[in-house]
Amino acid sequence: MKESSFYTKLYEDDSSAKKTVQCNLCGRMCRIADGGLGFCKTQKNSDGKLFSINYHRIASCHTDPIEKKPLYHFLPGSSTYSIGGFGCNFSCLNCQNYMLSMNSYDKFNSTKILPETIVKNAINDNCLSISWTYNEPTLYFDFARETSLISHKENLKNVYVSNGYMSEESLRETLNFIDAFNIDLKFFDDKLYREICGGKLDIVLDNLKAIHQSKSHLEITTLLINDLNTDEDQIRLICNFIIEELGADVPLHFSRFFPMHKMNDKSPTDIDYLIRAKEIAIDMGVEYVYLGNMPVDNNTYCPNCGELLIARERYCNSDKNRIRDGHCINCGHKLNFVLR
Known part of the structure; x- marks a missing residue:
């Protein structure tokens, strides 16, 4: 401890x-x-x-494509060393990792690992980053900071896949060592946040704005669930917040829900809802919109000229990357990417 x-x-x-x-x-x-x-x-x-009590202890580690986080605009085509453990500060009824997030540590279910070992493992697996994921990384603050200070010396980046529910104080410190975030914006409705997740919407929105104002890269994921947040008004509220408060170039991922945990009685999200959500977001001016948990075109196109920039098949990128110095190779439009 x-x-x-x-x-x-x-x-x-x-x-x-x-x-x-x-x-x-x-x-x-x-x-x-x-x-x-x-x-x-x-x-x-x-x-x-x-x-x-989770200091230097993890429950799971794995090398993943960075696109699986999902981060499509941060070191695209690279691998990330993913680690996580037990516990969460939310109680989401639909949690896909509830076996980890809803459980606690004991001496039998976790593994002790030092920051130096995490960094060494990431380098040996040819990763360009370390991702704190699987459960809420905010709970790993001290461990993550210690690891990040070492990994930065080895030119590795650091990632949080998070619900965005940090305190103002801890987020301010976290922004000093985390290079990229994928934040779940689960609903744009405080009542749903309280009922489904046990949290408050305004804290997440304030933290999204703070992350965007920092030097860290930001992408957002919204899991669409039938009859909860698939209404077009909900989609428009999310998109309007991104455009007005963050920026139209912040990548937005709409992900398909599948029955899980305490929501086994609900059906998988209708695909038409996801397709319509993407159409609405693009029509409103969100420049990069992707759909997750379903087979679909998730290529990146230039928002200015439509040029195919990165072709993707599932989590694999084509070697034909048409981005040069952060700009579209065809029209020169500045793109929101962090490249190698």
């Missing part, structure tokens, strides 16, 4: 019988009694001090 970087003691002195602390790592701001765990099951109060 390692003492957490973000918490406040809610007691006056060490002799206090009630050594409650407030965790300041994410938007939940959990108040945790002595001996207790935060909602995420990774932050533990031990004698009035808060510790990260």
Whole structure:
């Protein structure tokens, strides 16, 4: 365990019988009694001090295409070393990784691994980045920061695949070492955020704006679920926020839902809804729109002249990359890409 970087003691002195602390790592701001765990099951109060019990411990590691995160505009065609563990600060009823996110650590279900080993593994697998994924990476702050400082010295980039529910304080520090984010914008409805995820929409929106204003690369994913967020008004609200508050060149991924966890009674998203969502987004001016979890054209085209820039088949990119110095090779339009 390692003492957490973000918490406040809610007691006056060490002799206090009630050594409650407030965790300041994410938007939940959990108040945790002595001996207790935060909602995420990774932050533990031990004698009035808060510790990260997931420090140097993971549940899963794998080398993936960066497009699987999904990140289509960040080091396209490269591999990323993906790691994750247990716990989450959301309680999404449809979570596809609930076996990890809804469970907690014990000495039998996790593996100890040092930052140096993660970096070495990434280099040996010819990865250009390390991705904190599978469960919510915000909960790994201290471990991720330590690993990122080492990986940057080896010219590796660092990625968060996140629900975007960091506290303002922890996000500010995270932006110093994370190079790219894919953030889930699950709904544009606070009631649905509370009912389905146990979170609040405004915190996610504020964090999206902060990430976009930083030097980090940003892409957004919205999982479309029948009868919840497939209404055209919902799609327009999401697109309008991106265009007005972030920028029309922020890539948007609409992903298809499949029955999972506590939503096994719902049907897979109608494909027509996803196709229509993409049409609406493009018509509104979002420059890069992709569809996930379904076989479809996910090539990248120049938003100015329509030139095919990157051809993709599933997660594999064609070697014919028609981007030069961050611009379309045909018309010279500046593109939102981070290239090797």
